[in-house]
Amino acid sequence: MAAVESNIELSPSAKQAGLTIEEFLEQEAKKELLRFFTCGSVDDGKSTLIGRLLYDARGIYEDQLASIQTSKVNRSTGPIDFSLLTDGLRAEREQGITIDVAYRYFSTPKRKFIIADTPGHEQYTRNMATGASTASLAIVLVDARHGVLPQTRRHATIASLLGIPRVVVAVNKMDLLGFREEVYRQIVRDFHAFADTLGFEQILAIPVSALEGDNVTARSARTPWYDGPSLMEVLETAPASSRDRDQPARFPVQYVIRPNQDFRGYAGQIASGVFRRGDEVVILPSGQRSRIASIVTFHGELEEATAPASVTLTLKDERDISRGDLLAHPGQEPQVARQFEADVVWMVEDALTTGRNFLLKHTTQLVNARVTSIESRLDIATMERSSAHHLSLNDIGVVRIEASRPILFDPYRLNRATGSFILIDPISNLTAGAGMIRHAIQRKTQDDVPVTPAERAARNHHAPALLRLSDRELARRLERRLFDHGCQVVFSEDLSAARGLFDAGLIVISPAIDDPSALDLNALPLPASAASAIDAIVDYLEQKGVLESGSLNLGEGI
Amino acid sequence: MDKRVITLLHFCHMGLSSHLRDLEAESIHIIREVAAEFAKPVMLYSIGKDSSVMLRLAQKAFYPAPIPFPLLHVDTGYKFREMIEFRDWYPKSIGCELRVWRNEEAIAAGASPVKLGTSKCCHLLKTRGLLGALEAGGYDAAFGGARRDEEKSRAKERIFSFRDQFGQWDPKNQRPELWNLYNSRIDKGQSIRVFPLSNWTELDIWHYIHLEKIPVVPLYFAKVREMIVRGDSLIPPEHNVYPLLPGEKPQPVLCRMRSIGCTPCTGAIRSEADTVPKIIEELLALRRSEREYRIIDHDQEGSMELKKREGYF
Numbered sequence: 001m002a003a004v005e006s007n008i009e010l011s012p013s014a015k016q017a018g019l020t021i022e023e024f025l026e027q028e029a030k031k032e033l034l035r036f037f038t039c040g041s042v043d044d045g046k047s048t049l050i051g052r053l054l055y056d057a058r059g060i061y062e063d064q065l066a067s068i069q070t071s072k073v074n075r076s077t078g079p080i081d082f083s084l085l086t087d088g089l090r091a092e093r094e095q096g097i098t099i100d101v102a103y104r105y106f107s108t109p110k111r112k113f114i115i116a117d118t119p120g121h122e123q124y125t126r127n128m129a130t131g132a133s134t135a136s137l138a139i140v141l142v143d144a145r146h147g148v149l150p151q152t153r154r155h156a157t158i159a160s161l162l163g164i165p166r167v168v169v170a171v172n173k174m175d176l177l178g179f180r181e182e183v184y185r186q187i188v189r190d191f192h193a194f195a196d197t198l199g200f201e202q203i204l205a206i207p208v209s210a211l212e213g214d215n216v217t218a219r220s221a222r223t224p225w226y227d228g229p230s231l232m233e234v235l236e237t238a239p240a241s242s243r244d245r246d247q248p249a250r251f252p253v254q255y256v257i258r259p260n261q262d263f264r265g266y267a268g269q270i271a272s273g274v275f276r277r278g279d280e281v282v283i284l285p286s287g288q289r290s291r292i293a294s295i296v297t298f299h300g301e302l303e304e305a306t307a308p309a310s311v312t313l314t315l316k317d318e319r320d321i322s323r324g325d326l327l328a329h330p331g332q333e334p335q336v337a338r339q340f341e342a343d344v345v346w347m348v349e350d351a352l353t354t355g356r357n358f359l360l361k362h363t364t365q366l367v368n369a370r371v372t373s374i375e376s377r378l379d380i381a382t383m384e385r386s387s388a389h390h391l392s393l394n395d396i397g398v399v400r401i402e403a404s405r406p407i408l409f410d411p412y413r414l415n416r417a418t419g420s421f422i423l424i425d426p427i428s429n430l431t432a433g434a435g436m437i438r439h440a441i442q443r444k445t446q447d448d449v450p451v452t453p454a455e456r457a458a459r460n461h462h463a464p465a466l467l468r469l470s471d472r473e474l475a476r477r478l479e480r481r482l483f484d485h486g487c488q489v490v491f492s493e494d495l496s497a498a499r500g501l502f503d504a505g506l507i508v509i510s511p512a513i514d515d516p517s518a519l520d521l522n523a524l525p526l527p528a529s530a531a532s533a534i535d536a537i538v539d540y541l542e543q544k545g546v547l548e549s550g551s552l553n554l555g556e557g558i
Numbered sequence: 559m560d561k562r563v564i565t566l567l568h569f570c571h572m573g574l575s576s577h578l579r580d581l582e583a584e585s586i587h588i589i590r591e592v593a594a595e596f597a598k599p600v601m602l603y604s605i606g607k608d609s610s611v612m613l614r615l616a617q618k619a620f621y622p623a624p625i626p627f628p629l630l631h632v633d634t635g636y637k638f639r640e641m642i643e644f645r646d647w648y649p650k651s652i653g654c655e656l657r658v659w660r661n662e663e664a665i666a667a668g669a670s671p672v673k674l675g676t677s678k679c680c681h682l683l684k685t686r687g688l689l690g691a692l693e694a695g696g697y698d699a700a701f702g703g704a705r706r707d708e709e710k711s712r713a714k715e716r717i718f719s720f721r722d723q724f725g726q727w728d729p730k731n732q733r734p735e736l737w738n739l740y741n742s743r744i745d746k747g748q749s750i751r752v753f754p755l756s757n758w759t760e761l762d763i764w765h766y767i768h769l770e771k772i773p774v775v776p777l778y779f780a781k782v783r784e785m786i787v788r789g790d791s792l793i794p795p796e797h798n799v800y801p802l803l804p805g806e807k808p809q810p811v812l813c814r815m816r817s818i819g820c821t822p823c824t825g826a827i828r829s830e831a832d833t834v835p836k837i838i839e840e841l842l843a844l845r846r847s848e849r850e851y852r853i854i855d856h857d858q859e860g861s862m863e864l865k866k867r868e869g870y871f
Binding site: 019020021024028029030031032033091099100101102103104105107112114126127129130133134254255257258259263265267268269296297298308309310312323347359361362364366416417420421422424426429430431434 | 575576577578579580581582583584586587590591593594595617618619620621622623624706707710713714716729730732733734735736737738739741743744745756757759761765835836838839842
């Protein structure tokens with residue numbers, strides 16, 4: 001350890017130790033949190049750079065340092081293999097690669113930092129996207145010996161898709177090239193050549209040696225031709241608060257809190273903007289209006305709350321609001337659409353093809369969705385988009401999606417929280433894709449195109465069904481339950497009418513229907529109490545795919 | 559009032575710092591998401607400082623309603639007396655339901671770290687105990703207070719961590735987890751472990767305990783305790799697990815626990831920090847990690863990862 005320590009001048013930012021509690025609290029009160037991630041190709045030195053930042057900011061404990069010094073593995077050329085600190089899995093240490101994102105934490109007197117150290121291998125791109133999705137700054141490492149590689153481009157592209165505003169290009173291993181300026185300049189030119197079109201707000205480049213510490217926490221004397229900031233200076237001054245605070249206010253309802261008859265609160269995390277007591281709000285998708293009566297927290301009521309606060313709102317009027325609904329200010333509503341176009345990063349082996357069904361999770365909504373077309377696939381090497389029939393693992397493409405219910409969204413570039421979604425494979429339950437909404441699709445259908453059963457089902461949010469149920473009392477109760485939840489449902493004893501209503505997309509309950517496509521509810525083992533029997537039937541209809549899974553029971557209060 | 563007290567009051571009134579507010583909002587979002595999307599969640603309650611913070615966050619998430627899920631303590635029979643006292647008092651005092659589970663079979667068979675080694679003892683009393691408790695309760699989601707800064711395999715784990723029907727973690731095949739969109743889809747028998755404190759550090763925890771005035775087990779505060787002093791280690795004699803060496807006997811030492819668990823596997827540190835502010839000051843100066851004093855993390859290289867793969871938290 002002594003060999004390393006002699007090499008490093010601890011930066012002023014590292015000197016936190018020995019503060020009194022008063023000094024600590026005063027310093028902490030002003031601290032912001034910056035989330036950033038590191039990416040780049042394999043062996044560009046990401047883990048080493050993080051190890052270096054942690055070490056210089058005294059974010060590594062002595063026993064942790066001792067344990068990596070005694071480790072069987074040392075992949076570095078230096079005395080300490082810093083990457084052993086972040087490569088936390090056995091397979092990673094054995095194979096000498098980073099498989100999954102590792103999170104690390106350190107702080108300086110100015111800021112708290114959460115680092116996501118993301119893997120470089122193409123096969124682990126989904127883990128890289130995981131780490132990037134919550135960050136507001138990217139450090140893209142480039143090995144000065146190899147320059148900009150395909151993986152550098154891939155990662156920078158994903159960073160831009162994920163809406164990371166700032167990129168720091170750390171041209172690493174400058175020590176191996178004698179800190180030659182022209183090497184650095186060429187790499188910076190190459191990076192700008194492709195990244196300038198990606199839409200970053202800012203691209204900064206810094207020549208560094210992660211191993212030896214040059215320009216990491218302090219400016220190096222070995223790069224006299226570089227007059228920019230050190231990496232730590234950039235991290236301590238880059239805007240930390242996300243732009244979401246300045247966006248129109250969005251409050252996706254996450255949970256309904258109802259401890260008693262007198263209190264009905266809507267719990268959620270403010271996705272963007274500010275809500276104040278007394279604000280008029282519009283409740284979507286119903287379009288009803290009310291005013292905020294109170295902003296409730298454990299420590300008392302607030303006058304206002306700003307993203308990303310988790311709060312509970314109560315409204316002046318009694319309204320039917322449940323999980324998945326969204327509150328906004330009138331005149332500043334999000335877009336509402338069932339069909340939209342989105343950028344997608346594909347994350348499972350099983351390729352994405354047109355027509356496949358998924359569960360789509362967007363804010364606090366979980367809905368059925370179908371990929372209606374694959375518009376294009378991005379070729380990372382050429383940065384060109386070409387038509388494609390499918391998206392394979394780690395592919396990035398533009399797709400069109402149709403959801404079974406309206407999605408309340410903003411384009412991702414304006415609002416990360418309301419513009420993002422994931423696609424979940426309903427069979428394997430895996431998170432198959434990450435999506436960023438571009439815009440709604442206003443479908444204009446010609447008058448001569450017939451209305452299809454699928455279109456009816458999509459509008460009704462349920463499939464048509466013939467239900468045989470001979471208990472008339474139960475049948476009437478079932479009709480009421482389904483009707484109150486927005487289903488197109490009717491009770492009919494007229495068999496031919498029932499068939500016609502079924503063809504029109506309705507759920508038809510009939511005591512005597514004798515049709516091969518009818519679902520026989522009489523055959524179900526139903527509980528004795530009517531209410532429980534209706535619950536059991538609803539579950540059965542969800543299983544059968546007549547109703548959307550969870551559509552009738554999500555968002556119940558306590 | 560002396561100057562120090564005035565300054566402290568001043569900062570308490572200023573409320574949480576920006577970064578603690580962000581962490582708190584994230585954790586509350588996670589806790590509510592679980593309550594909304596799972597049929598039968600449970601919160602693992604280990605009685606330590608992290609559990610205390612997690613419990614406060616759960617209170618905040620559902621206020622003014624009570625917490626809509628029970629707490630579960632997996633008891634090994636080796637916990638400190640003060641922990642059990644705290645466990646039986648604090649959750650009840652805030653209106654929480656606490657369930658306790660023990661792997662009675664292993665306890666009856668006399669499982670101990672001396673007899674079996676720490677690794678096997680931990681597997682039987684904690685991992686098997688936990689899996690038994692989760693199965694018996696039919697829980698589909700279980701909150702844990704683990705933080706990513708504690709240990710290097712924890713630094714790799716998702717906030718919603720998928721476990722197969724044996725409760726096992728597959729670190730090489732974790733579900734991607736983007737933004738705050740958590741995937742809670744599972745098949746019967748599978749479960750999700752949820753870590754709402756993933757992004758908190760040890761210092762954040764104490765800072766929050768200080769500002770929020772959250773009660774913690776007195777073991778965290780320095781006082782003179784009887785300890786077996788063996789080299790640099792301070793071993794609590796409670797439960798009499800380790801045979802004393804010739805000439806050895808417990809002696810009074812001013813010390814505290816930095817992290818608490820089973821008495822045989824929790825070492826104390828010499829410390830004068832008998833208040834939360836003093837603990838924070840001590841942490842600012844400390845150069846050694848919290849888990850160094852926990853014997854179970856160090857049985858073998860990558861031991862936490864191995865435990866997690868077997869179903870440990």
